[in-house]
Amino acid sequence: xxxxxxxxxxxxxxxxxxxxxxxxxxxxxxxxxxxxxxxxxxxxxxxxxxxxxxxxxxxxxxxxxxxxxxxxxxxxxxxxxxxxxxxxxxxxxxxxxxxxxxxxxxxxxxxxxxxxxxxxxxxxxxxxxxxxxxxxxxxxxxxxxxxxxxxxxxxxxxxxxxxxxxxxxxxxxxxxxxxxxxxxxxxxxxxxxxxxxxxxxxxxxxxxxxxxxxxxxxxxxxxxxxxxxxxxxxxxxxxxxxxxxxxxxxxxxxxxxxxxxxxxxxxxxxxxxxxxxxxxxxxxxxxxxxxxxxxxxxxxxxxxxxxxxxxxxxxxxxxxxxxxxxxxxxxxxxxxxxxxxxxxxxxxxxxxxxxxxxxxxxxxxxxxxxxxxxxxxxxxxxxxxxxxxxxxxxxxxxxxxxxxxxxxxxxxxxxxxxxxxxxxxxxxxxxxxxxxxxxxxxx
Amino acid sequence: xxxxxxxxxxxxxxxxxxxxxxxxxxxxxxxxxxxxxxxxxxxxxxxxxxxxxxxxxxxxxxxxxxxxxxxxxxxxxxxxxxxxxxxxxxxxxxxxxxxxxxxxxxxxxxxxxxxxxxxxxxxxxxxxxxxxxxxxxxxxxxxxxxxxxxxxxxxxxxxxxxxxxxxxxxxxxxxxxxxxxxxxxxxxxxxxxxxxxxxxxxxxxxxxxxxxxxxxxxxxxxxxxxxxxxxxxxxxxxxxxxxxxxxxxxxxxxxxxxxxxxxxxxxxxxxxxxxxxxxxxxxxxxxxxxxxxxxxxxxxxxxxxxxxxxxxxxxxxxxxxxxxxxxxxxxxxxxxxxxxxxxxxxxxxxxxxxxxxxxxxxxxxxxxxxxxxxxxxxxxxxxxxxxxxxxxxxxxxxxxxxxxxxxxxxxxxxxxxxxxxxxxxxxxxxxxxxxxxxxxxxxxxxxxxxxxxxxxxxxxx
Numbered sequence: 001x002x003x004x005x006x007x008x009x010x011x012x013x014x015x016x017x018x019x020x021x022x023x024x025x026x027x028x029x030x031x032x033x034x035x036x037x038x039x040x041x042x043x044x045x046x047x048x049x050x051x052x053x054x055x056x057x058x059x060x061x062x063x064x065x066x067x068x069x070x071x072x073x074x075x076x077x078x079x080x081x082x083x084x085x086x087x088x089x090x091x092x093x094x095x096x097x098x099x100x101x102x103x104x105x106x107x108x109x110x111x112x113x114x115x116x117x118x119x120x121x122x123x124x125x126x127x128x129x130x131x132x133x134x135x136x137x138x139x140x141x142x143x144x145x146x147x148x149x150x151x152x153x154x155x156x157x158x159x160x161x162x163x164x165x166x167x168x169x170x171x172x173x174x175x176x177x178x179x180x181x182x183x184x185x186x187x188x189x190x191x192x193x194x195x196x197x198x199x200x201x202x203x204x205x206x207x208x209x210x211x212x213x214x215x216x217x218x219x220x221x222x223x224x225x226x227x228x229x230x231x232x233x234x235x236x237x238x239x240x241x242x243x244x245x246x247x248x249x250x251x252x253x254x255x256x257x258x259x260x261x262x263x264x265x266x267x268x269x270x271x272x273x274x275x276x277x278x279x280x281x282x283x284x285x286x287x288x289x290x291x292x293x294x295x296x297x298x299x300x301x302x303x304x305x306x307x308x309x310x311x312x313x314x315x316x317x318x319x320x321x322x323x324x325x326x327x328x329x330x331x332x333x334x335x336x337x338x339x340x341x342x343x344x345x346x347x348x349x350x351x352x353x354x355x356x357x358x359x360x361x362x363x364x365x366x367x368x369x370x371x372x373x374x375x376x377x378x379x380x381x382x383x384x385x386x387x388x389x390x391x392x393x394x395x396x397x398x399x400x401x402x403x404x405x406x407x408x409x410x411x412x413x414x415x416x417x418x419x420x421x422x423x424x425x426x427x428x429x430x431x432x433x434x435x436x437x438x439x440x441x442x443x
Numbered sequence: 444x445x446x447x448x449x450x451x452x453x454x455x456x457x458x459x460x461x462x463x464x465x466x467x468x469x470x471x472x473x474x475x476x477x478x479x480x481x482x483x484x485x486x487x488x489x490x491x492x493x494x495x496x497x498x499x500x501x502x503x504x505x506x507x508x509x510x511x512x513x514x515x516x517x518x519x520x521x522x523x524x525x526x527x528x529x530x531x532x533x534x535x536x537x538x539x540x541x542x543x544x545x546x547x548x549x550x551x552x553x554x555x556x557x558x559x560x561x562x563x564x565x566x567x568x569x570x571x572x573x574x575x576x577x578x579x580x581x582x583x584x585x586x587x588x589x590x591x592x593x594x595x596x597x598x599x600x601x602x603x604x605x606x607x608x609x610x611x612x613x614x615x616x617x618x619x620x621x622x623x624x625x626x627x628x629x630x631x632x633x634x635x636x637x638x639x640x641x642x643x644x645x646x647x648x649x650x651x652x653x654x655x656x657x658x659x660x661x662x663x664x665x666x667x668x669x670x671x672x673x674x675x676x677x678x679x680x681x682x683x684x685x686x687x688x689x690x691x692x693x694x695x696x697x698x699x700x701x702x703x704x705x706x707x708x709x710x711x712x713x714x715x716x717x718x719x720x721x722x723x724x725x726x727x728x729x730x731x732x733x734x735x736x737x738x739x740x741x742x743x744x745x746x747x748x749x750x751x752x753x754x755x756x757x758x759x760x761x762x763x764x765x766x767x768x769x770x771x772x773x774x775x776x777x778x779x780x781x782x783x784x785x786x787x788x789x790x791x792x793x794x795x796x797x798x799x800x801x802x803x804x805x806x807x808x809x810x811x812x813x814x815x816x817x818x819x820x821x822x823x824x825x826x827x828x829x830x831x832x833x834x835x836x837x838x839x840x841x842x843x844x845x846x847x848x849x850x851x852x853x854x855x856x857x858x859x860x861x862x863x864x865x866x867x868x869x870x871x872x873x874x875x876x877x878x879x880x881x882x883x884x885x886x887x888x889x890x891x892x893x894x895x896x897x898x899x900x901x902x903x904x
Contacts, residue, residue: 027508030856033796034808034818036835042826055508088828091789417826424823 006250009277010172012078014103022107026055029099032091037101040089042420043070047086051104062108064119071144072137072183072419074113075166077106078175080416081297113182122191123150128433131156131213133200133374136164137415138404139219140187141422142429147190149430149437154213155192158199164221166415168244171270173277177247201377215429218378218387218395218402219422222413223370228262232320235327239263239271239366246274256362258282260330262317264294268366269301272309275364283309284358288316288335288348295412312358316350320363329357372406383409392428393421399432401425445748446755447741449483451699451722452612452637454571456483456543458741459716459756463703463724464489464547464573464616467734469521471531475538480734481741484543485535486724489520489575490528491550491560492587499660502649502669511731513673515649517662519581520549525563533567543722544568545614549575549587552597554604561608571611574602574636576627577618577643579670589643592618595630602634614638614701617683619645619676624683625690632696639687640701640724642680644670673705673727680704681718688719688764707736709743716756717763771876778868779847781806781840787860788837792818794851794861795838803904805844806851808836842866844904870899 017025029051037047045066053062066073082088082102090098112119128151132139135157143153161167166180188194198204200220209216225238239261245253259275261268264287276283285304287294290313294301304311312332319331334354337346371385381388381396386409393401403421405413430437447458461484462468462477469488477485496519504513521528536544546564550556564572576598578588591597598615605613615631617624619642628639646668650659658666684702687693693700702720706712707728715723728736753759783794783806795818798806807815816836825831840851847863855861875886884891896903 024508030791030793032790033792035792036790036828036831039821039825039835040828040831044823044825084828085826086828089831091791094789411826420823420826 004277004279006246006253006278010246010250010274012176013173014078014106016110017100017103017107022054022104025100025104026051028092029055030091036089036091037086037099040085041069042085042414042416043076043423045069045073045086045105047101050108051099051101054104054108059108059111060117060119063112063117066105066109067112067119069423070416070419071141071187071423072166072415073105074109074179074183075137075163075170075175076416076419077102077109078179079166079170081299081414083299084297085416113179113186118186118189120144120148120190123148125152126150126434128152128214129154129212130215130217130429130433131209132217132219133209134158134164134219134221134404134406135162135184135194135196136219136221136404136418137166138418138422138425139164139217140184140192141419142217142219142401142403142426143192143194143422144187144190145423145426146429147187147192149426149434151430151433153192155187155194156198156200156204156209157194157196158202160196162194162196168247169240169267171243171274172247172250173273174270200374206378214399214433216400217393217422217425217429218374218400218406219404219418220372220374220402221369221405223373225365225367226370228317228365228367230317230319232322232327235320235322235363236262237362237364239267239364240369242271242274242364243267246278250278253278254362255280256327256360258360259284259362259364260317260358260360261285261364261366262330263287263366263368264289264296264311264313265366265368266296266300269296269304269309271364271366272304273307275362276307276309280362282360284312284360285309286312286315286317286330286332286358288314289345290314290337293345314348316348317363318355321357327361327363329359330363331355331357369405374406385409392432393425394428401429445745445753447483447745447748449722449756451543451701452571452614454484454543454545454612454638454722455541456722457541458483458744459720459722460484460712460737460740461486461543461545461701461722461724462729463726464545464575465726465730466518467726467729470523471535474531474535474544477729477734477737478535478539478542481737482542482734484545484570484722486545486547486573487521487528487532487569489547489549489578490525490564491520491548491575492556492582492585494519494522494581496522497662499662502659504649504673504675511673511727513647513649513671513675514727514730515647515669515671516644517580517660517667517669520547520575520578529563529567532564532569536568536570543570545571545573547573547575547616549578549582552586552591552601554607557601557604558608561605565609565611569611571614571638572605572609573614573616573640574605575616575643576601577616577620577641579618579620579644579646580668589618589620592616592627592643593621595626598627599630599634602631602636606635612637614640616643617641618643619679619683619704623686625686625693628687628690629692632693632698636698638699638701639693640703641687642676642683642704644672645676645679647671674707674711675705677705677707677711677714681714684715684720685718685764685767688761689767707731709740709747712740712744713747713759716759717761718767719761719764721756721760772874774872774874775878776868776870776872778866779849779863780842780845780866781847781849781851781861782842782864783838783840783851783861784859785837785839787857789857789860790835790837791856792838793854793856797850797854802848802850803844803846805841805846806838807841809839810834810836870901 050065132155162184163180321329335348338349341347404418464486576592582588583590699721701722702715703724879886
């Protein structure tokens, strides 16, 4: 019998670029002026600049160029949907191959992390204190940027480890845990204190936060995977938990022989990938709409197909079949597309009498996350359930700011968008706390 | 199929490509192999005075990821025993009667030493002799090489000694380390040389090692100037070649020229031919890629000649020389402007930044509605390829302001995207020479220049 070693089958998919590959690729970059890749990057990293620094052998300068626009540059190098962002906008894309911007970014940021080189220093102390709730990419970025500006920052994180989904929610195939933790360590070395296992409303009171800090940044992300509301739901495995186990304790992950993953977003693809790589004979993703409406990026869909994952579109689960406490199948109904729903996408409607059973022994769901609970806790104004913020990322409570997935009422949630929120919010907080600072215009 | 064969002052070869006197022609085995690959001739690595070599010998200049844009060397002439070289030359020539075997020589500056070496070379059956007056390092410290080539009188004297003895064609190889190659060329011709060749290597220091702060290449911690060659020297070589081609004395002599200096491809070769070279010598490109490059040198040249209707090499030689002119004879009224083809343009904006920062500020960025927009105008919240690509402005030349400098054309990474288009200037043709003969004050007085410009409607912004 074939022995599957999780640390091998789940290890980072792309190898690092060799020095030679990196330099050759860097030289291929045209060094566009006012480059479209830079505009397409939500954090507007000066991409031609960092790439030319690779070409000249100035790797510390290259990493600094990346990190000054995006403190989570090592994560983004790995998890960004570059096909939709920088690489998708590369002027060489039309007739040639776009520059491998993501992998070059990884090359430069790995260089400084592997050598323990810090490219930033804490700022001159301002005497102001800022609390950050949630140590994900938005929170860490905001904290790091504020520390660079001299503020005293404390980050409260409910989990045991910092860096949110980068640590817990992105499969190792795309980002090893160490990369996410190294970013948190870098932020700590800027003087930021990260207090873990502190959860607002549980062992951390809002009064305590309000009374002890001059400003607060909420970067709490989203909630649990919502319920499907179907019989047998208690036998469904939570997708984010599935991924978390695959990262933190891969040997303990129970993977079925025939696995059905409900959902068609990037997390669903990740769950299906883990299942397949850890030995599931058959992995099927079921989605109630069609390929056109799925939220996974096209390149993720292609990747999943190459992994041998099967897809059942226009399929809605109606019941998890269980026998003797074990899952035996997923009863589904076929769907057809009807009139557009609230999201503007055609609403799937069940086809009468079309029920069928997908035999399986494990069902995983990755159908998005619930809205942030903190909005209710603090009685914040919301927009579609997300925390509502103004241009300066300020919530309806003065001095309380928010960013990251918890404010993503528009567009799709991503690490890089969270980083930009954290960076811009830090600047707004700084302007508020030090009105004389006259912060230079945002990039 | 064009006929690539040449007859260079009586030296015949099936194609114009000769290996230059250098490491590739260091031994009989190498030259045999080169001929098997199809090289038309070889100039044997210089033989003559006894020498010892050092290591490291070669430095190189790499740029933009391209290796060996140029090489420099502190290698001397052949360090193999003279008798071994002579024996191998004889052997090669016997095996390859149809190829050109030329022997480069350099000895101390006495008539006896030159007489001795010339007789020995002729005894091998070689087709010709090349006098190395060019080597810029080492040998020059001993009064040979460029120490001779830089002084026309020495050049003439030594060539005279050689011509008094030689029965086979003699080519004088010129050094580029002079203000003009014309005086030494004329000196060689005055002494009766049968051919000229140029350029030898250029004095150079190729670089410094930024870790050790040593000169590259480092010879036990020391370094010094070496001979510079390779693709980067081609424009210098072309200029020197053309300066011979337009010199009335050289032209009058009818003596053929062997061109070299950075020839790497058939395109380079064609350019040397067009500026008056009859044979072509190659070294650095071979040192980079080996003898096999002869295949495309001949194949590509052949295809180009066929396409252009040239039947023989002599049809090509010197075809562009009549276009070599001086600034004073250029038409001041000729007007060209840059035009960007929006269908080919990839909007890298390299033309825009080059023009705006360093030339004449006449390229605008124009958005889809026709408005001129500044660069970097997007909002911090912009994200994703669709917005970046769909809102990207198009660089457009303001032709009225374009001075036709051609910088944008040169920086554009897309072939055929930015073309220089000739437009009527509305002014009669006139050269600087004609203008300043008719109105000398225009060349000495800014007020007079201003009046002239106003009369002609020449605006400078």
